[in-house]
Amino acid sequence: MTIIHDGFSATRRVILKGAGAVVLVGLGNIPFSLAPAFAAANDKYPEDAFKAKSEADAIKSLYGKTAEPSDKVKLDAPEIAENGAVVPISVSTTLADVTSIAFLVSENPNALAASYKIPAGTMPSVANRLKMAKTSNVIAIVEAGGKLYSATKEVKVTVGGCGG
Amino acid sequence: MASTIRVRATSSGETTEVQALIQHPMDSGFVKDAKGEVIPPHFIQELTFEHDGKSVFVADWGAAVSKDPYVKFSFKGGKKGDDLKISWVDNKGATDTATAKIQ
Numbered sequence A: 001m002t003i004i005h006d007g008f009s010a011t012r013r014v015i016l017k018g019a020g021a022v023v024l025v026g027l028g029n030i031p032f033s034l035a036p037a038f039a040a041a042n043d044k045y046p047e048d049a050f051k052a053k054s055e056a057d058a059i060k061s062l063y064g065k066t067a068e069p070s071d072k073v074k075l076d077a078p079e080i081a082e083n084g085a086v087v088p089i090s091v092s093t094t095l096a097d098v099t100s101i102a103f104l105v106s107e108n109p110n111a112l113a114a115s116y117k118i119p120a121g122t123m124p125s126v127a128n129r130l131k132m133a134k135t136s137n138v139i140a141i142v143e144a145g146g147k148l149y150s151a152t153k154e155v156k157v158t159v160g161g162c163g164g
Numbered sequence B: 001m002a003s004t005i006r007v008r009a010t011s012s013g014e015t016t017e018v019q020a021l022i023q024h025p026m027d028s029g030f031v032k033d034a035k036g037e038v039i040p041p042h043f044i045q046e047l048t049f050e051h052d053g054k055s056v057f058v059a060d061w062g063a064a065v066s067k068d069p070y071v072k073f074s075f076k077g078g079k080k081g082d083d084l085k086i087s088w089v090d091n092k093g094a095t096d097t098a099t100a101k102i103q
Helices: A007-027 A034-041 A047-051 A057-061
Strands: A074-076 A087-093 A100-103 A112-117 A125-130 A136-145 A147-157 B005-011 B015-024 B044-051 B054-061 B069-077 B082-092 B095-101
Touching: A007 A125, A007 B069, A034 A057, A034 B005, A034 B069, A047 A057, A047 A112, A057 A100, A074 A147, A087 A100, A087 A136, A087 A147, A100 A125, A112 A125, B005 B082, B015 B044, B015 B082, B044 B069
Parallel strands: none
Antiparallel strands: A074 A087, A087 A125, A100 A112, A100 A136, A112 B054, A125 B069, A136 A147, B005 B015, B015 B069, B044 B054, B044 B082, B082 B095
């Protein structure tokens, strides 16, 4: 967690204040024409996978195949998360030819949390922060050489991050 | 205009480590406000990092990514002074773009 705040913390509060206002005002002004440019440059946003309720459905929708557990996928998550709204989770792997990495939280209303495309030349290692509704298994999926590998870890949540 | 995107990209010679922090509510659509009304979903769906005209990292996000999202990754290549272009688009079609210099 210290890494996260390094460098950012000094200016973060100021930015928060400023950016909050800018985001609200800015929404109306930003030209819509930018959006199609993104869509063309990337693969389509996997809307169905993000709407899937269970992790099995999400994986199936995202990849069309199933994952096998692998000790080459290293999932780093806290044993206990005091705040389910911000759970730092990272994954790295020693597998070669990684093309994508996905994070799923089993007990969330929609299991799939994030999916990352890893182009050639980018390290197969991602850190991010996720919301967790309650104590749940967190699953990292690594797609390498056309196959899926997974790692699972239970994270205990004392305060949920999805309201209710 | 102040950007919603804060990026630190550091080259260590062979690889460049990128940390990004974005200001965004990332409302999941499951949270109720003080009046008991559901706050509609509002979250970043796609976040792209480009270096030298190529995507080096693409994130597809759901509503389960935390408010003011943070992400860290690294890629091979990238020299001090190179440009790294970052852009996101959310589920309401809003976008923001920033360009950071690799340090």
